[in-house]
Amino acid sequence: MADAVPVRVDVAILGGGIAGLWLLARLEKAGYSALLLESRSLGAGQTLASQGIIHGGLKYALDLKLGQDSQALADMPQRWRACLNGGGEIDLRAAKIAAERHLFWARRTLASRIGSFFGSKLLHGRVDALPAGQWPDALRDPDRVGAVYALDEMVLDVPSLLRTLAQPRWQRIKKIAPDFRIAEDGLTVQGDDGRVYGIQAQAMIATAGAGNETVLAQLKQPPASAQRRPLHMLLVEHAPAPLWAHCFDAGDKPRVTITTHRRQDGVLVWYVGGLIAENGVRQGEAELIAAARQEFATLLPKLDLSRCRFAGHRVDRAEGATEDGRKPEGPVLKRIGHLRVAWPTKLALAPQLADMALADLPPPSGRAAAVPAEWAAPGFALPPWESASWK
Numbered sequence: 001m002a003d004a005v006p007v008r009v010d011v012a013i014l015g016g017g018i019a020g021l022w023l024l025a026r027l028e029k030a031g032y033s034a035l036l037l038e039s040r041s042l043g044a045g046q047t048l049a050s051q052g053i054i055h056g057g058l059k060y061a062l063d064l065k066l067g068q069d070s071q072a073l074a075d076m077p078q079r080w081r082a083c084l085n086g087g088g089e090i091d092l093r094a095a096k097i098a099a100e101r102h103l104f105w106a107r108r109t110l111a112s113r114i115g116s117f118f119g120s121k122l123l124h125g126r127v128d129a130l131p132a133g134q135w136p137d138a139l140r141d142p143d144r145v146g147a148v149y150a151l152d153e154m155v156l157d158v159p160s161l162l163r164t165l166a167q168p169r170w171q172r173i174k175k176i177a178p179d180f181r182i183a184e185d186g187l188t189v190q191g192d193d194g195r196v197y198g199i200q201a202q203a204m205i206a207t208a209g210a211g212n213e214t215v216l217a218q219l220k221q222p223p224a225s226a227q228r229r230p231l232h233m234l235l236v237e238h239a240p241a242p243l244w245a246h247c248f249d250a251g252d253k254p255r256v257t258i259t260t261h262r263r264q265d266g267v268l269v270w271y272v273g274g275l276i277a278e279n280g281v282r283q284g285e286a287e288l289i290a291a292a293r294q295e296f297a298t299l300l301p302k303l304d305l306s307r308c309r310f311a312g313h314r315v316d317r318a319e320g321a322t323e324d325g326r327k328p329e330g331p332v333l334k335r336i337g338h339l340r341v342a343w344p345t346k347l348a349l350a351p352q353l354a355d356m357a358l359a360d361l362p363p364p365s366g367r368a369a370a371v372p373a374e375w376a377a378p379g380f381a382l383p384p385w386e387s388a389s390w391k
Helices: 018-029 068-073 076-084 108-118 158-172 209-218 275-282 285-299 347-359
Strands: 005-014 034-038 097-099 102-107 127-129 145-151 173-175 181-183 186-190 196-206 226-237 245-248 257-262 268-273 309-320 332-336 339-343
Touching: 005 018, 005 186, 018 034, 018 158, 018 339, 018 347, 034 158, 034 196, 076 347, 097 257, 102 108, 108 145, 158 173, 181 209, 196 209, 209 226, 209 309, 209 339, 226 275, 226 285, 268 275, 275 285, 275 309, 285 309, 309 332, 309 339, 332 347, 339 347
Parallel strands: 005 034, 005 196, 034 173, 102 245, 196 339
Antiparallel strands: 102 145, 127 145, 181 186, 186 196, 226 268, 226 309, 245 257, 257 268, 332 339
């Protein structure tokens, strides 16, 4: 548009989740002038719907072998820990760690089967068997729980992670209307101040999760360039005890993956994924809750759930497409002309996605970006446990 306010940057990022914010921080450190644009709230969608686990790939070794999923994630815990300690590529010392290590519990009937695998030299240093005296209260049921292992996989408080990434770069994060238009050398957007801005960029990178589908449509790319794998997550209010753990069973996926979150009013909430959330896609909320009650009665019958209330939360995991529709082996970056469309696949892989993007960019121009101060930043989205309708 002729009356658009021109803004020149090296890189424009579309999408204000962890992937986009991590990339913004890395670009800034590498000397690029960059601008992140978000049409909703920071973290809305997949980021705040995640459980915050920095996977090291061990969840994907449930078939008692380490495949490609495991290998892609193997270095991530160490890389994130360096950042959380202030010595990595991004300073994340202000982010809160919900749990230093995620646990893995085996039902009594399967404990011996996994003992030799988790004790192998291949996993030395990544898994520790916990003596019964160190088991968390929720797992103190020797009739049902046969073994508990601590994985080298921390769990982060995702809202605090969002703020830690965003706040130092606030002047380079802007709210836009949803109907932006992509051009050959940039894009035209309407800011939160009502003005129209013409963003001219050497490169544009879309990290918007499901929102990448809008970008692909504008570029006249086939819908099959992206895919979604839905979940129906479970929320448990007034959780009986803090717990961060996977439950191992005979299949190749956890029956349940539980993380614990403290609501703003101080109430503990369990956020539950795993097979229960995958199977829950075909269930309504009442069916999901009934199935969850039965699952907990089977796995941990001594738990007191009498005060608990439940809710469902549907999540669309948006990813780069694969031929068989399965989860990609790692981050996906597709170059379409001057624009890159990117999906980290998992929160833990955001650093690897930034590596891929930086390797594919031209050198920084050395010009600083002049962004109008009156153009406001977006707010932060709420995690699902703050807005759930409890049953």
